[in-house]
Amino acid sequence: MSLKSTLPTARHLIIAVPWFWLALFFLLPFLFVLKISLSEPVLAQPPYFDLIREIEDGFVTIVLNFSNYQLLLEDSLYFKALLGSLKIAGISTLCCLLIGYPMAYAIARSPAHWRLPLLMLIILPFWTSFLIRIYAWIGILKGNGLLNGVLLWLGIIDSPLEILHTPVAVYIGVVYNYLPFVVLPLYATLIRLDTTLLEAAADLGCRPWKQFMLITLPLSLPGVFAGAMLVFIPVMGEFVIPDLLGGPDTLMLGKLMWTEFFSNKDWPLASSLAALLLVALIVPFVLLRHFERRAEEAAT
Amino acid sequence: MASLRQFKPEESWQAPEGEPIVRIENVTKRFGTFYAVDDISLQIHQGEFFSLLGASGCGKTTLLRMLAGFETPTSGRLFIDGQDVTDVPPYARPVNMMFQSYALFPHMNVADNIAFGLKQERMPKAERRERVAEMLSLVQIEALASRKPHQLSGGQRQRVALARALARHPKILLLDEPLGALDKKLREQTQFELVNIQERLGITFIVVTHDQEEAMTMSSRIALMHEGRIEQVDPPRRLYEFPSTRYAASFIGSVNLFDGYVLQQDDDQVLVQCDDAETRLLVRHSQPLVPGMAVTVALRPEKMRVLGQLDADTPNQLRGRIKEIAYLGDVSIYHVELPGGKRVQFTQSNVQALAEQPLTWDEEVVLGWSANSCGVLTE
Numbered sequence: 001m002s003l004k005s006t007l008p009t010a011r012h013l014i015i016a017v018p019w020f021w022l023a024l025f026f027l028l029p030f031l032f033v034l035k036i037s038l039s040e041p042v043l044a045q046p047p048y049f050d051l052i053r054e055i056e057d058g059f060v061t062i063v064l065n066f067s068n069y070q071l072l073l074e075d076s077l078y079f080k081a082l083l084g085s086l087k088i089a090g091i092s093t094l095c096c097l098l099i100g101y102p103m104a105y106a107i108a109r110s111p112a113h114w115r116l117p118l119l120m121l122i123i124l125p126f127w128t129s130f131l132i133r134i135y136a137w138i139g140i141l142k143g144n145g146l147l148n149g150v151l152l153w154l155g156i157i158d159s160p161l162e163i164l165h166t167p168v169a170v171y172i173g174v175v176y177n178y179l180p181f182v183v184l185p186l187y188a189t190l191i192r193l194d195t196t197l198l199e200a201a202a203d204l205g206c207r208p209w210k211q212f213m214l215i216t217l218p219l220s221l222p223g224v225f226a227g228a229m230l231v232f233i234p235v236m237g238e239f240v241i242p243d244l245l246g247g248p249d250t251l252m253l254g255k256l257m258w259t260e261f262f263s264n265k266d267w268p269l270a271s272s273l274a275a276l277l278l279v280a281l282i283v284p285f286v287l288l289r290h291f292e293r294r295a296e297e298a299a300t
Numbered sequence: 301m302a303s304l305r306q307f308k309p310e311e312s313w314q315a316p317e318g319e320p321i322v323r324i325e326n327v328t329k330r331f332g333t334f335y336a337v338d339d340i341s342l343q344i345h346q347g348e349f350f351s352l353l354g355a356s357g358c359g360k361t362t363l364l365r366m367l368a369g370f371e372t373p374t375s376g377r378l379f380i381d382g383q384d385v386t387d388v389p390p391y392a393r394p395v396n397m398m399f400q401s402y403a404l405f406p407h408m409n410v411a412d413n414i415a416f417g418l419k420q421e422r423m424p425k426a427e428r429r430e431r432v433a434e435m436l437s438l439v440q441i442e443a444l445a446s447r448k449p450h451q452l453s454g455g456q457r458q459r460v461a462l463a464r465a466l467a468r469h470p471k472i473l474l475l476d477e478p479l480g481a482l483d484k485k486l487r488e489q490t491q492f493e494l495v496n497i498q499e500r501l502g503i504t505f506i507v508v509t510h511d512q513e514e515a516m517t518m519s520s521r522i523a524l525m526h527e528g529r530i531e532q533v534d535p536p537r538r539l540y541e542f543p544s545t546r547y548a549a550s551f552i553g554s555v556n557l558f559d560g561y562v563l564q565q566d567d568d569q570v571l572v573q574c575d576d577a578e579t580r581l582l583v584r585h586s587q588p589l590v591p592g593m594a595v596t597v598a599l600r601p602e603k604m605r606v607l608g609q610l611d612a613d614t615p616n617q618l619r620g621r622i623k624e625i626a627y628l629g630d631v632s633i634y635h636v637e638l639p640g641g642k643r644v645q646f647t648q649s650n651v652q653a654l655a656e657q658p659l660t661w662d663e664e665v666v667l668g669w670s671a672n673s674c675g676v677l678t679e
Contacts, residue, residue, distance in 0.1 A: 160489075199370055200403035202390040204468070205420030214416075217405050 030278070040065045047265050068272035077256075078273065082280065084251040087168070088242070089235040093176040096231045097224060099175065100182035104223075105216075107183075108190035119187065122180050134173055134244050141169050141245070165247035173241040178234070182227035189223025190216070193240035222295030229288040233281050253277050319382050321346045321471060321504050322367065327376030328649040329362050336362040337375070338528035344521075349498050349505045351515040354525035355551075360508045363525075364474050367506065368397045381471055391420075396470040400477040402461035404449040410460050411436070411445040417468045437461040438497060455486050464492075466501065473498075475507045479514060491517050512552050516540070524548050540600075545679040549598040556644045557677075562589045569671055572597050576642045581617040581666040585676040596677040601633065603673035606659070607666040614668035618644065622663050636665060 039048040040063075051062050056069045072078045107118045125133060140146045141164040148160040163169050193216060239254035246252075251272060261270035301544060320343035329337040339361040344350045346459075352360035365371045369390030378386045385393055389642050396417065404413050412619040414435050418428045436442045439459040449457060458481070465473055478494065479487045495518050498505045515522050516536040524539065524547075532539060532548045543549035546557065558581060561573035568586040572595055581597050589595065610617060620636035623643065631647045638644065646667055659665065 047375075192403070194403065196399055196401055196403040197405060199390070200397075200399060200405070201416070202370075203368060203397045204396075204417030204464070205391045207389075207391055210420070215405065 013049055030275075033271045033274050036267050037068055037269075037275050038064045038066065039268050041266050041268050043265075046267065048267050055288055061196035064114070065268070068269045069276075071269065072272055072276060076217075077251075078253075078276075081251045081253050081256045082276075085236050085238075085253045085277075086280075088170060088174065088238075088250075088252060089197055089232045092171055093228050093231045095171065095175045096179055096182040096230060100179055100227060101186060101224070103179075104183045104190055106146065108193075115191075122183050126180070130177070131240070133177070134241060137173050137176065137245060138164060141172065164245065167246065167250060169245040170242050173245040174235055174238065177241065178231040181230040185226040185230065186220065186223040189195050189220045189226075193219055195228075222291055224287075225291045229285065236281055239278055245297065303543045315343065318346075320344055321348075321381055322506070324363075325377045325379070327363070327366065327373045327378060329359070329371060330374040335359075335528045337366070337373075337466040340528075340530055341354070341376075342523060342530065342533065344504065344506060347502050347519045349495065349507070349518055351519040352524045352525055353509055353512060353515040353522050353551075354531075356510060357527040359528040360510075360525050361476060364397075364476055364506065364508045367472070368395060368474050369393050382385050394471040395474055396465040396468055396472075397474040397476065397546075398461050398465040398478055400450075400480055402457050402481075404457060404460055404464070406449050409446050409448050410441065410452070412426055412556070413460055414464045414467050416464065421468065431467055435467050438466070439463045454481055455490070455575060458482060458490070462497075466503070467477075467499075469501075470503065472504045472506060475505060477509055478507060479511075480509075487514070493633055494518060516552070524551060526551075542675055543598060543677065546596055546677050549675075549677060554601050554645055554647075556599045556601065556646075558599070560595060560597060562591050562593045562595055564590055564591055570595075570676055572676065576640060577618060577620065577638060577644075578640050579616075581674070582671040583674050583676050584671045589676070593678070597674055598677050599669065599674040601645040601647045602631075604644075604667040604669050606646075606648065606656075609670045610666055613666060615671050616674070617666055617668045619664065619666050620644065622659055622661055622665060625659070625661065634659060636667065 035051055035079055036048055039051050041047055042049050049063070051064065052060060053063065103122070107115055107122075110118060138145075142148075143160045143162065143164070145164070147163070148157070151157045152160065163172070197215050197219070198211045201215050202208075205298060237254045237257075238252065239258050242250045242252045242255050243258070246255075253276075257270050257273045257277075260266045260273060305595055322342070322344040324340055324342040326339050327337055328335065340359075340363065352363060354360045360369060366373055367380075369385070369388060373386060376386075377384055380394060403417065406417065411432050414432045415428055420433055423431070426473050432445075433442075439462055441456060441459050441463070442514040444452065444456060444460075449460070453462065458478070462478070465475075475494075479490055482490060491514060494505075507515070507518065517538075519536055521533060522539050523533045526547050531551075532544045534542070539548065540552050543552065543555075549555045549557065558572075558574040559579050560572040560576075560581070563573050563580065565571070565585075565588065568584055570583050570585045570589055572579055572581045572583060574597060583597055605614075607614060607617065610619070618636075618638060620638045622634050623637045624633075624635035626633040627650070629650070631649050633645060633647050636646065637646050644667070
């Protein structure tokens, strides 16, 4: 082996930067969380026993407490919260895709001078605070709110609809807030799609609808998956939207974690919930990587 | 330039009997205020290898895309095999197209790409498999059936594109710069293959190309296009030997042009006074011309011979001095300056040049040619 290949090159250094970043700001904090999840809660500051305890004469003992995980597995509340999160994240992702795909498609197919303004309109809500936008939805959805007012005035309904503090309100809030995360990656995929492929399909006998099903849709799948993951993963841990728009029966992991951490002061249990959520998310994330790699292969 | 097809250049092309497979009637395509195709009428016959030749922006691709159905004419009608297809969408036309970029479906392998059009017409599976195998062997890529497009070389992709476009046995195959993306060596080889495949299948090919050599080699007829109009439609040799306009003469190959006016015409020979050459040129031309009419004499560089001295038997002669010599391997190009300052080009094969005494810079030469070797252009 020559000396040159053993020395770190600029290439290695460049790769090292994101690795270092991930290690410092993701892996290390996660190890802290993991550590807390294996400790016992106590009424103190911080409210947990340290894993490593000095007994006497310099002897050190490590006590691992798995009872938090045991509780998570035994108490059906947590399993129901996981199912609740999966359901809300799954249905919201589907809704985002169903609404976001036509939007992204329309923007990608619009005249070039229209695309930038339309994309700006998609991103525009981010210029307002997330919390303010969610509070605005409360104003729209509440019993004597904007939506009911308009529907009553139009004579479509006789009495106000109860939307706020129901799952429907959570879906509306989540889909509204996460829609841009679907539209942007889908747009990026669709704008790159070579339109002569559609001409080729037409030339070979495809009507417009079949051109879409056989060419556009399969080739935009990487964008569909990227968008879906960008919605699904954060919604799994979402706390603010279900807390503000949902009712007491809206059971989600993020909400539960908040309750354990801030209300019950049970840091170890909250940490074990966080660890469990991470495991639940790693599966779809690995799937995403898999599809991305396939897309990269197809692109080269 | 070599043509793969044999035609006598003196005879003009005779249209075969019966309905042409393509009839283009006064077709115009306007984009805004720009006339991409300007009132073109054209007939193409069954079994032809027809080229639309021209510089970029001449409207050849627009015309091809109108035949495929991707563009609708602003006015005029298009007929394919007697049927008016002007308003028929691309998926319902009996034509297929081979795209310049090939447009292979990246998510399908070679066999699925070729089978794509067959699936659309609901061909039974067994028959479909047979047809795909037939197409793969036609373009000699049997071994690549399960590869994805990104695993193929440019030449292999070109073959897949050809196989896919031919799989449905279209009445007409439209080819948009079919060899444009290949390197020179592969291009020459593929030209012969395209002609072979076309002759074997008997399908009418309509090719768009900007490469005159490609058009000359492969075509039965060439339509030379210029600014949305057709300049001339003729078999390759006739287009080269008897260009009908200045543009046609200068687009195909090299040409020397002498402006002048008609002095007199006897039978099929015209005497033209050319002031820039300071001489009178005798040219064969059978169409009647009026004395005094402004014309241009076109003369190919290879039609001139070097005469030792002025020679009474050669009707057209020019004296000049060699200013430039470009050695191209098989031939050399000589630029000769006439006493009036005009430059003419002539070529001589190097075998011939070396056999005689080699010509050098600043040497005075006399160039001569017969009345049959040049033509009169009235446009």
